Amino acid sequence: MPKHDTPLMDELEKGPWPSFVSDLKRQAEKNPECWDILGQMELSYKDKITHWKHGGIVGVFGYGGGIVGRYSDSPDKFPGVAHFHTVRLNQPSSKFYSTEMLRKVCDLWEKHGSGMTNMHGSTGDMVLLGTRTEELEPLFFDLTHELKWDLGGSGSNLRTPSCCLGKARCEWACYDTQAACHTLTMHYQDEIHRPAFPYKFKFKFSGCANDCVASAARSDFAVIGTWRDNIRINQDEVKKYISGELKAGGGIADSFGAFDIKKDVIGHCPTGCMWMEGGDLKIDDAECTRCMHCINVMPRALRPGVDQGATIMMGAKAPILDGAQLATMVIPFVKPTADNDFEDLIEVIEKAWDWWMEFGKNRERIGETMQRVGLPSFLRVMEVEPIPQHVKEPRCNPYVFWEAAEVEGGWDRDIKEFRERHKM
Amino acid sequence: MGYDPENPMKDRITDIGPPHYERFFPQVIKDNYGKWLYHEIVRPGVLKHVSESGAECYTVRVASARLISIEHIREMCDIADKHCDGILRFTTRNNAEFMVDDEAKVQPLLDDLASRGNKFPVGGTGASVSNMVHTQGWVHCHTPATDASGVVKAVMDEIFDYFVEMKLPAKCKMALACCINMCGAVHASDIAILGIHRKPPMVDNEAITGVCEIPLAISACPLGAIKPAKVTLENGDEIKSVKVNAERCMFCGNCYTMCPAMPLADPEGDGCAILVGGKVSASRTGATFSKLVIPFLPNNPPRWPEVVQAVKKILEAWAKNARKYERIGEWAERIGWERFYEKCDIPFSDKSIDDYRLAYDTWRTTTQFKFTSHIK
Numbered sequence: 001m002p003k004h005d006t007p008l009m010d011e012l013e014k015g016p017w018p019s020f021v022s023d024l025k026r027q028a029e030k031n032p033e034c035w036d037i038l039g040q041m042e043l044s045y046k047d048k049i050t051h052w053k054h055g056g057i058v059g060v061f062g063y064g065g066g067i068v069g070r071y072s073d074s075p076d077k078f079p080g081v082a083h084f085h086t087v088r089l090n091q092p093s094s095k096f097y098s099t100e101m102l103r104k105v106c107d108l109w110e111k112h113g114s115g116m117t118n119m120h121g122s123t124g125d126m127v128l129l130g131t132r133t134e135e136l137e138p139l140f141f142d143l144t145h146e147l148k149w150d151l152g153g154s155g156s157n158l159r160t161p162s163c164c165l166g167k168a169r170c171e172w173a174c175y176d177t178q179a180a181c182h183t184l185t186m187h188y189q190d191e192i193h194r195p196a197f198p199y200k201f202k203f204k205f206s207g208c209a210n211d212c213v214a215s216a217a218r219s220d221f222a223v224i225g226t227w228r229d230n231i232r233i234n235q236d237e238v239k240k241y242i243s244g245e246l247k248a249g250g251g252i253a254d255s256f257g258a259f260d261i262k263k264d265v266i267g268h269c270p271t272g273c274m275w276m277e278g279g280d281l282k283i284d285d286a287e288c289t290r291c292m293h294c295i296n297v298m299p300r301a302l303r304p305g306v307d308q309g310a311t312i313m314m315g316a317k318a319p320i321l322d323g324a325q326l327a328t329m330v331i332p333f334v335k336p337t338a339d340n341d342f343e344d345l346i347e348v349i350e351k352a353w354d355w356w357m358e359f360g361k362n363r364e365r366i367g368e369t370m371q372r373v374g375l376p377s378f379l380r381v382m383e384v385e386p387i388p389q390h391v392k393e394p395r396c397n398p399y400v401f402w403e404a405a406e407v408e409g410g411w412d413r414d415i416k417e418f419r420e421r422h423k424m
Numbered sequence: 425m426g427y428d429p430e431n432p433m434k435d436r437i438t439d440i441g442p443p444h445y446e447r448f449f450p451q452v453i454k455d456n457y458g459k460w461l462y463h464e465i466v467r468p469g470v471l472k473h474v475s476e477s478g479a480e481c482y483t484v485r486v487a488s489a490r491l492i493s494i495e496h497i498r499e500m501c502d503i504a505d506k507h508c509d510g511i512l513r514f515t516t517r518n519n520a521e522f523m524v525d526d527e528a529k530v531q532p533l534l535d536d537l538a539s540r541g542n543k544f545p546v547g548g549t550g551a552s553v554s555n556m557v558h559t560q561g562w563v564h565c566h567t568p569a570t571d572a573s574g575v576v577k578a579v580m581d582e583i584f585d586y587f588v589e590m591k592l593p594a595k596c597k598m599a600l601a602c603c604i605n606m607c608g609a610v611h612a613s614d615i616a617i618l619g620i621h622r623k624p625p626m627v628d629n630e631a632i633t634g635v636c637e638i639p640l641a642i643s644a645c646p647l648g649a650i651k652p653a654k655v656t657l658e659n660g661d662e663i664k665s666v667k668v669n670a671e672r673c674m675f676c677g678n679c680y681t682m683c684p685a686m687p688l689a690d691p692e693g694d695g696c697a698i699l700v701g702g703k704v705s706a707s708r709t710g711a712t713f714s715k716l717v718i719p720f721l722p723n724n725p726p727r728w729p730e731v732v733q734a735v736k737k738i739l740e741a742w743a744k745n746a747r748k749y750e751r752i753g754e755w756a757e758r759i760g761w762e763r764f765y766e767k768c769d770i771p772f773s774d775k776s777i778d779d780y781r782l783a784y785d786t787w788r789t790t791t792q793f794k795f796t797s798h799i800k
Contacts, residue, residue, distance in 0.1 A: 011726040012574055015581030016542050020489040020563075020573045027493035034493075037563065044562035044571065045725040048691035052566040054635075054684035061432055070564060084564065090441060095514040096448035099501035102512075106494035106501075115494045119514050122557065122608040129491070129564055141427035144437035162516070167458035168449065169473055169481060169523075176458070178445050189439035209706035213516050216711045217612035217704045224706075250464035253551035255591045256748050268708050268749055293707045293749070300462045318606035321646050321678055323781055326612070326711050 003032070004039035008046065024116065031115035033080030037130065040078045051078075058085055058133050060140040064195040066151030067136060080114075083132040087113070087139065088125035088152035090185065090192070093178040094165040095120065104147050112139040123202065124162030124213075125152035150189070156363075157195035161185050163205035164212040172295065173207030174225030174308035179338045180345065181205045187346065197353075198360035198369075208304065209292045215313070216327045220366045221349060222313040227305035228333055230285040231294070237301035238281045250299050265294050309335040312348055315367025325367040328375065330382060332389055348382070355381045376401070450511040452481045452525040468590050469546035470530060482530050483523050486537060486544040487555050487580075487587065490518040491563060491573045496543070503544075507533040517555045517597070519548050547588035551595060553739070554587070556580060558600040559608040561619075567677055568602035569619030569694040570723050576600055578727040579617070579735050586739065593746035593755070596739065597703070604676055612702035614752045615735055616714045623693035624673040625686035629655045629665050632685035638664055641683035647672045650679055674780070695722045696731050700738055701753030712753050717765070719775035734770075741768040762796045772798060 002025070012021045021038070028034035040051050056069025068086040075082035089105070105126070109115055114130035121127040131139065143149050152160035161184055164170070166177035184203060185192070204215030207225040215222035240246040241259055248259045256264075261281070266274045273287035274294065281301070283294075295302045312334060313327035334344045352366060360369045370378045379386050404411040428434055446454070456475035463473045471483040488496075500520055504512040507529060513521045522533055537544040548554040556579065559565065561572030579598075586592060599610040602619040610616035632638070642650045649672035655665040666686075668679075679686045698721065702714030717738075721730040738752070745767055746755035756764040765772045778786045 008726040012577050015577070016545065016584045017577055017580040017587075018487055018489045018492075018543050018545065019577065020491040021577075023489065023491070023493045023496050026495050030495065041563055041571075045574070048694065048723045048725065049689050050562050050566060050568050052562075052564065054566045054680070054687075062436070062438055070566070086564065092442045092448060093445035096445060096450075096453070097512060097514075098448045099504050099510040099512070101443065101448065102497055102501050106497055109494050117492055117494065117497065118490050118560075119488060119492055119497065119518065119520070120490075122559065124516075137429070137432055138427040144440060145435075147443075148440060149443055150438075150440045164516070165513070167460070168445075168453050169460060169483070171460040171462055171473070173458075182442070182445055186441045189441055193439060211704050211706065211711075214609070214612065214704040216706070217702075218609045247464070249550060250462070251467075251550065251590075252465060252595075253590045253592070253748075254468075255551070264748060270708055289706075291706050291708055296707060297749070299464075318601075318609040318611050320605050321676065324611040324713055326713070 002028075002038075003035035004042060006038050006042040009038055009042050027115040030110060031113075033114050033130070034116065036078035036080030037084075037114065037116065040072060040074065040081055043074065043077070052084070056085075058136060060136055060151070063151060063193045065154040065157050065193055068154055070130075081130065084114070084130040085133065085136065087128040087131060087136075088121060088154060088160065089128065089143070090150050090152040090160050091120055091124050091126050091162070093163050093181040093185075094168060095124075096165075096168070101147070105149075108139065108142055108147065112142070123152070123159050125160045151193065153192040153200075155195040156197045156199050157193070157201070158188050158191040158197070159200050159202045160192065161203035161205070162213055164207050166205075166207040170207060171299065172210065172225070172292070172304060174227055174304055175207065175223075175310050175336045176338060177205040177207045177223075177225070180223065180336050180342050183338065183342050184345065184349075187341070197357060199363045199365050201353075201356075201366065203349075209290060210296065215316070217316050217324075218318070219316055219327065220314060221352070222316060222327045223310045223336060223345060224313060225304075225308065225310050226290050226333070227308045229305035229307040231283055231288065231305060232303040233281060233283065234301050235280050238298065239279065241298050241301055246298075246300055248297050252297075265297050268293050268297075309333050312345075314352065315365070315370045317365045317367050321363075322368060322371075325365075325371070328367070328370065329389060330379075330384060332387070351382055374401075448511060448513075450481075450509060450523050450525070452479055452523070455479060456481070465550045465590070466530075468552060468588055469549055470534075471549060472527075479525065480527065481523055481525060482527060483521050484530065484533055484537065484546055485515070485519050485521050485548050486546050487548060488514075488518055488520050489573060489577065490555075490558065499540070499543070503533070503536060507536065515555075517548070517557055519555050520544075545584070545588055550590040551592040552587055552590045553580075553583055553592070553596045553598055556598045556600055557608050557610075557613075559602045559606075561602040565602060567605060567680060567689070569621045569677075569689060570602050570617075570696050570728075571725065572600055572602045572608075574726055575617060575696070575728050575731060578732050582732045582736055583739060586743075592739075592743050594749050594751045596742075596752065598735075605681070610699065611713055612704045612711055613714050614700065614703065615738060616699040616702065617731060617735070618697045618699060619694065620697045620720065621675040621677055621688045621690070621694055622720065623688055623690045624649075624668050624670040624675070625677075625679050625688040627666055627668065628685040628687070629657060629663065632665050632683070633663050636683035636685050638666060641666055641679055641686060644678045644682040646676065646678065647674060649673050691723070695720050696728070697721075698731070698734050698738070701751075701756050703751050703753055708749070709754055709757075714753075715756075715761070716776055717768075717770055719773065738768050738770075760794050760796075762794050762798055765798070766796050
């Protein structure tokens with residue numbers, strides 16, 4: 001039986017989109033604290049303001065992350081949510097689950113928490129939403145002993161890495177994103193669970209430039225699949241798209257009308273490196289920047305090349321505090337592989353961490369540290385040779401930070417000697 | 425057996441990480457890992473992937489509210505047990521995906537999903553609006569300037585057809601973050617709803633000594649608007665506190681993050697900004713930030729009509745006017761932002777002109793512009 005009147009929340013049970021309110025009510029039959037979630041949320045809808053207190057440091061012994069403390073500011077009215085801590089479970093790479101495993105998580109959360117979840121949190125974790133402090137250790141015990149599963153990250157540490165589904169179900173994955181994500185997650189368990197960084201640090205792994213996990217916008221360390229040879233063309237299939245036998249984008253839209261290769265493919269090519277010649281599609285691959293558009297539109301005719309690997313980009317973040325940053329291209333091509341346990345990635349990561357942990361200020365994302373010291377200095381730290389690919393365009397101001405060693409005779413000069421030749 | 429509170433460290437297991445992903449692959453995925461040749465979108469919400477081996481994997485994508493119960497997850501498990509050999513997956517945009525290895529298994533799965541009311545709408549593929557990435561809002565967060573789940577529900581109810589059909593010029597990725605901390609990053613979305621504050625923080629002098637490191641609160645402000653101050657409490661005690669230069673405040677809330685004695689949320693002050701034109705993929709054009717085109721709309725629960733209508737208007741203006749494959753930002757760039765404002769019927773104000781850092785990059789420095797209705 002509902003514990004509180006919730007006319008405003010009830011309004012959100014209507015409509016064609018799945019209703020979290022109906023779902024909360026359903027769960028409340030088993031976990032009565034859900035009535036208090038609804039009650040407190042109703043109060044927020046009435047007051048137009050949150051009723052959660054600021055912060056609260058809770059966790060499990062030995063870990064500095066994985067649990068986020070939360071307390072109600074109206075525990076008398078809503079005792080079921082007086083404590084309402086979040087538990088982050090490190091999701092398996094690319095979020096495939098057996099129902100057997102999911103049911104075990106559900107049982108665990110019915111026993112130790114509210115029964116509400118987020119599938120998933122923005123960083124990638126499975127989020128269990130709402131439990132009491134005294135449940136945390138028993139939950140962690142059951143999680144690690146019975147489910148053989150661990151917490152994800154929170155705070156100034158390596159956040160739970162995430163990846164696209166890659167080679168599992170995508171023809172465009174240019175390296176094994178899931179293997180990379182899982183291998184590095186296991187390699188850096190200490191960095192995930194025990195905060196030792198200036199601020200958060202995120203890894204994201206995308207198999208191609210379509211970037212389904214938004215690595216270029218959301219991660220400090222983005223590994224994005226690419227290739228450096230030629231797009232594979234099947235001219236017979238190209239002709240099938242032109243004749244209308246195959247649908248553009250594999251059927252991306254029902255409203256696009258007739259396919260026009262000149263307009264829909266060649267016309268959108270950012271480098272103008274494609275043309276038709278006697279019924280064949282030609283590509284000047286040396287000029288291609290591997291944006292994926294033509295491949296997206298004609299998936300049966302075009303495929304990424306076979307010399308595949310990844311580009312490493314660094315320093316993306318949301319606006320807090322000095323403004324948003326997209327990732328900066330740092331290393332144009334590596335070949336991440338499970339054959340060497342992704343040591344090419346590990347080497348880059350640790351070079352960046354060693355420097356950032358020494359020079360990064362408190363609550364400074366590495367992208368901000370990069371901005372503060374400048375890209376030339378960062379490239380020196382990373383021992384990467386500067387190339388034109390590192391910039392969109394050369395600088396337009398002349399204020400170069402020359403070093404003494406670069407200037408003939410250095411910087412040591414004698415003002416007296418200067419004055420003998422140049423009177424004041 | 426079980427946790428022993430007397431011996432919390434006994435038999436402790438740590439740092440074992442997540443379960444290995446390969447344990448959860450359907451057979452067709454296991455057999456064809458790395459061998460996929462191409463894919464098609466058979467109908468909205470249904471993908472067909474074909475392997476070099478000739479094997480096929482059909483995926484049915486369904487929306488979820490993201491904030492879901494274990495009862496709902498168990499229902500998903502029932503569906504996966506019945507149709508998908510006990511496997512399902514979730515996407516980065518909070519959809520769930522059910523996979524089968526035979527075309528004949530698709531329709532029974534779709535029928536089953538459709539028989540369960542509004543719980544599992546099928547869609548979110550191709551030139552559609554996919555599920556909205558979003559944050560916690562009033563259900564769980566201490567810093568929000570708006571709700572998350574409720575706003576998303578209201579918006580998606582209204583534009584539902586664009587999720588279950590593929591009739592847009594390109595894909596449209598939408599997101600909501602309930603404050604500028606953006607734990608669900610919305611700075612590179614086609615359409616983003618962002619909770620914002622508009623009142624400077626108050627200073628709770630009675631509490632500040634116990635809960636704040638004063639220097640951290642001061643240094644939290646990116647604009648130097650917070651200064652140290654000596655304050656006399658009602659009981660006569662003189663304490664070290666802070667004062668806020670309200671005219672300098674840009675309402676980022678970073679001070680509140682560092683100091684719980686500086687709350688700034690407010691029923692009238694808080695609301696939503698709308699940002700548009702961002703994207704993450706490098707397809708055609710590189711990743712771009714979303715631009716703030718509507719600086720403020722009020723919080724009007726439970727259905728946020730002003731926000732819903734603003735989003736719908738932008739979505740439909742783009743759908744009507746853009747060329748095939750043009751994302752919202754690409755369309756706005758081609759026609760010019762002055763034309764974008766006209767086409768979307770959005771009033772322009774100085775609040776959309778950047779005056780924060782690197783602002784000059786966005787000022788117009790050419791005589792090339794359009795004589796839209798803005799020029800009187």
